[in-house]
Amino acid sequence: MKEKISVGLIQMTMSEKTGENVEKAVGMVERAADRGARIVCLPELFATRYFCQSHNDSNFDLAIGRDDPLLKRFMKLAERRKVALVVPFFERSGPGLYFNSSMVINSDGTEAGLYRKTHIPDDPSFHEKYYFAPGDLGFKAFDLGFIKVGVLICWDQWFPEAARLTAMMGADIIFYPSAIGLLPDERGSEGEKMRQAWITVQRGNAIANGLFVAAVNRVGCEGNADGGGIDFFGSSFIAGPLGEIIDSASETEEQVIVAKIDLSLIEKTRRTWPFFRDRRIDLYGGITSR
Amino acid sequence: MKEKISVGLIQMTMSEKTGENVEKAVGMVERAADRGARIVCLPELFATRYFCQSHNDSNFDLAIGRDDPLLKRFMKLAERRKVALVVPFFERSGPGLYFNSSMVINSDGTEAGLYRKTHIPDDPSFHEKYYFAPGDLGFKAFDLGFIKVGVLICWDQWFPEAARLTAMMGADIIFYPSAIGLLPDERGSEGEKMRQAWITVQRGNAIANGLFVAAVNRVGCEGNADGGGIDFFGSSFIAGPLGEIIDSASETEEQVIVAKIDLSLIEKTRRTWPFFRDRRIDLYGGITSR
Numbered sequence: 001m002k003e004k005i006s007v008g009l010i011q012m013t014m015s016e017k018t019g020e021n022v023e024k025a026v027g028m029v030e031r032a033a034d035r036g037a038r039i040v041c042l043p044e045l046f047a048t049r050y051f052c053q054s055h056n057d058s059n060f061d062l063a064i065g066r067d068d069p070l071l072k073r074f075m076k077l078a079e080r081r082k083v084a085l086v087v088p089f090f091e092r093s094g095p096g097l098y099f100n101s102s103m104v105i106n107s108d109g110t111e112a113g114l115y116r117k118t119h120i121p122d123d124p125s126f127h128e129k130y131y132f133a134p135g136d137l138g139f140k141a142f143d144l145g146f147i148k149v150g151v152l153i154c155w156d157q158w159f160p161e162a163a164r165l166t167a168m169m170g171a172d173i174i175f176y177p178s179a180i181g182l183l184p185d186e187r188g189s190e191g192e193k194m195r196q197a198w199i200t201v202q203r204g205n206a207i208a209n210g211l212f213v214a215a216v217n218r219v220g221c222e223g224n225a226d227g228g229g230i231d232f233f234g235s236s237f238i239a240g241p242l243g244e245i246i247d248s249a250s251e252t253e254e255q256v257i258v259a260k261i262d263l264s265l266i267e268k269t270r271r272t273w274p275f276f277r278d279r280r281i282d283l284y285g286g287i288t289s290r
Numbered sequence: 291m292k293e294k295i296s297v298g299l300i301q302m303t304m305s306e307k308t309g310e311n312v313e314k315a316v317g318m319v320e321r322a323a324d325r326g327a328r329i330v331c332l333p334e335l336f337a338t339r340y341f342c343q344s345h346n347d348s349n350f351d352l353a354i355g356r357d358d359p360l361l362k363r364f365m366k367l368a369e370r371r372k373v374a375l376v377v378p379f380f381e382r383s384g385p386g387l388y389f390n391s392s393m394v395i396n397s398d399g400t401e402a403g404l405y406r407k408t409h410i411p412d413d414p415s416f417h418e419k420y421y422f423a424p425g426d427l428g429f430k431a432f433d434l435g436f437i438k439v440g441v442l443i444c445w446d447q448w449f450p451e452a453a454r455l456t457a458m459m460g461a462d463i464i465f466y467p468s469a470i471g472l473l474p475d476e477r478g479s480e481g482e483k484m485r486q487a488w489i490t491v492q493r494g495n496a497i498a499n500g501l502f503v504a505a506v507n508r509v510g511c512e513g514n515a516d517g518g519g520i521d522f523f524g525s526s527f528i529a530g531p532l533g534e535i536i537d538s539a540s541e542t543e544e545q546v547i548v549a550k551i552d553l554s555l556i557e558k559t560r561r562t563w564p565f566f567r568d569r570r571i572d573l574y575g576g577i578t579s580r
Contacts, residue, residue, distance in 0.1 A: 160450030197532040204494020242487040
């Protein structure tokens with residue numbers, strides 16, 4: 001029953017205005033749908049600038065509930081265009097409890113489910129532990145009928161455990177909505193090594209699990225008050241079960257990627273390299289220790 | 291106390307004669323030592339051809355005990371040249387019990403310990419489940435004084451759990467002695483994708499764990515009675531904690547690689563990307579299920 005599916009990746013810049021970002025995202029989803037995409041993913045926290053560059057408690061005002069009109073709008077878009085969506089958002093779950101989340105929306109406009117970013121970074125200019133509680137929903141694969149979709153968010157991409165557990169839930173593809181870039185002192189050859197490492201570790205996750213991965217990053221520079229800022233490096237890509245790059249985006253420009261993927265390659269690849277047969281589950285207990 | 295260390299990788303072809311293979315390996319270790327290598331790794335099962343292409347119970351005669359003169363010879367070589375060694379061998383542990391093992395030898399010629407291949411493949415022309423019991427010693431890092439060394443063998447390279455647990459034992463570098471290549475019907479563009487996948491998944495292991503990896507493969511074609519055979523693809527390489535290739539060998543020729551690695555990069559890289567801080571050990575329990 002597995003077939004070829006067109007997948008859309010939205011690489012975009014964000015302004016200070018949520019309304020503008022949402023309009024732009026809607027327009028880019030429409031373009032992906034025009035080109036035949038049956039599922040489209042937006043970048044992490046696409047509705048705002050990457051506010052985690054600083055500690056500022058007014059930024060919590062940017063968070064929205066799971067029933068917010070913004071999400072309803074994307075549900076209607078999904079229904080109208082018959083396209084499934086992965087929509088990242090800054091989630092207010094309750095007073096003082098916030099998550100870095102993504103809603104998965106079926107192509108009939110209903111909610112398929114929610115994923116909350118599991119691994120929360122906290123590094124210079126990425127103060128996420130201040131804003132987000134660690135995700136509490138575990139790893140998931142959402143069955144959309146025509147494809148099973150895993151979602152992991154940005155920092156999650158560096159943790160092979162997350163990809164493995166998502167694959168074990170049955171995912172055909174893992175989307176990685178992201179907001180990753182370089183700090184001013186990382187530009188140059190060191191930064192290029194870091195960008196390559198980001199691509200390579202995700203291709204490694206595809207290979208080790210025999211599935212597709214799609215990394216969907218923001219692009220452009222977002223400054224901050226102290227003159228630092230982050231150069232988001234774009235470079236969104238989609239890779240197959242052998243880690244082969246199927247399509248990739250620019251390092252500097254907004255871009256809509258629509259790529260056709262052949263889901264039958266998952267079974268084919270896993271027959272050639274049956275890693276799931278040979279996992280030594282009797283020896284992996286140490287994974288749950290620090 | 292961490293310093294720059296020269297590491298040797300021996301990529302070689304094997305004949306039908308164990309004596310010839312051992313002489314060649316000794317010579318190549320000597321060359322690596324001449325060039326300053328302080329630790330050298332040989333390919334998987336380097337003393338013989340890759341006999342797992344067929345089921346043949348006379349091949350069990352190729353196995354040796356842990357106290358075999360072959361291993362003593364490498365212990366003496368290590369002592370004489372003051373070089374640590376990773377020496378793979380077909381281990382006879384007892385009647386009817388065989389492992390695919392590697393002995394780690396200190397640079398004073400003493401044994402540092404043993405690793406037994408954990409993940410055993412069984413695929414066309416790779417009938418390893420017939421010959422080898424699954425390794426029962428778990429994942430290890432051997433402290434050689436100047437470096438902590440993890441060893442994983444070939445098929446182990448595809449399992450991120452193995453790299454993670456070896457890293458958690460404190461390894462600075464993981465050696466992957468290997469015997470991997472292509473079957474006749476895999477030559478061409480599909481085979482090139484597979485070779486790239488092999489390189490990429492190991493670079494991914496380096497990145498996800500912030501350590502060095504060294505893949506040490508055999509090279510050349512070894513035929514079998516039915517005219518099939520395996521084209522071992524060489525391509526041995528050593529990569530750093532960002533997955534950057536430090537040096538790599540030919541796809542077709544024997545080669546001694548000696549590469550200098552800077553162990554201080556491990557701490558530096560892990561400070562920039564502190565994955566070990568952020569692992570969600572409360573959510574990884576599923577890793578121990580099939």
